[in-house]
């Protein structure tokens with residue numbers, strides 16, 4: 001691999017800068033220049049030419065990416081590179097941020113995600129989200145899971161709700177631990193249990209896609225392992241995009257990995273390639289711990 005120059009990263013100059021080809025982020029990641037395989041045949045989500053601004057500051061630069069059906073895509077990169085910003089575009093969570101402007105084409109099974117006719121409430125039922133810090137409602141375990149189906153009109157009768165609550169908790173791997181305390185507060189569970197409760201809450205409205213923004217960063221290694229197993233199981237039924245700071249986690253849970261740098265999507269490839277044979281110098285520098 002060529003040695004590189006990484007301005008604005010703090011990464012050191014090559015030993016002999018005169019003799020090596022210098023590649024900057026901008027020269028490598030213009031439109032269509034993401035290295036690897038950003039598109040796939042069985043795309044569930046298609047994002048094209050995405051730019052995101054916070055007021056005048058551009059946080060995402062012309063990113064195009066597909067996320068396939070029954071696939072886990074991990075988004076990795078140094079702090080501030082835009083992973084969460086990009087993830088939040090996918091169910092319009094950035095709409096709630098003053099001064100945030102999103103440009104580009106986003107479709108979910110061909111349906112536009114942005115546009116005057118799109119109602120974000122059903123969109124967010126189709127594209128659920130699990131946050132970094134488990135955030136159960138201050139309600140019972142049962143109500144945490146039943147709330148979404150009720151407000152989305154998925155179920156109203158108690159028997160239907162009971163079934164959805166049980167199924168969602170089972171799929172989130174939490175049923176056996178909570179089945180005898182469904183009326184107790186969700187906030188009384190351990191951190192790992194709370195995160196599984198939040199996953200059950202997301203599943204309860206039958207989403208097609210689950211977005212996860214560092215879902216394990218507040219959890220201990222055992223709870224993290226349980227969530228990672230769960231992500232693998234959920235892949236059978238859902239499309240998953242996960243932002244993670246842990247390269248080990250990305251390697252364990254994802255089929256494809258997207259490496260972001262300074263708001264650019266530098267490389268997307270199958271996860272094994274990214275971690276064993278990265279095709280871009282910036283990816284290599286990051287995964288070998290030379291910055292990040």
Ligand SMILES: Nc1ncnc2c1ncn2[C@@H]1O[C@H](COP(=O)(O)OP(=O)(O)OP(=O)(O)O)[C@@H](O)[C@H]1O
Nearest residue numbers: 054059077078079080081082083084085086097245
């Ligand atoms: N609400 C906001 N208002 C203004 N700028 C923001 C806002 N949120 C993020 N940014 C900026 O956008 C850029 C991308 O931030 P983002 O949080 O998406 O990065 P990230 O890769 O997820 O970072 P981290 O790994 O630290 O969570 C950063 O420069 C950040 O400071």
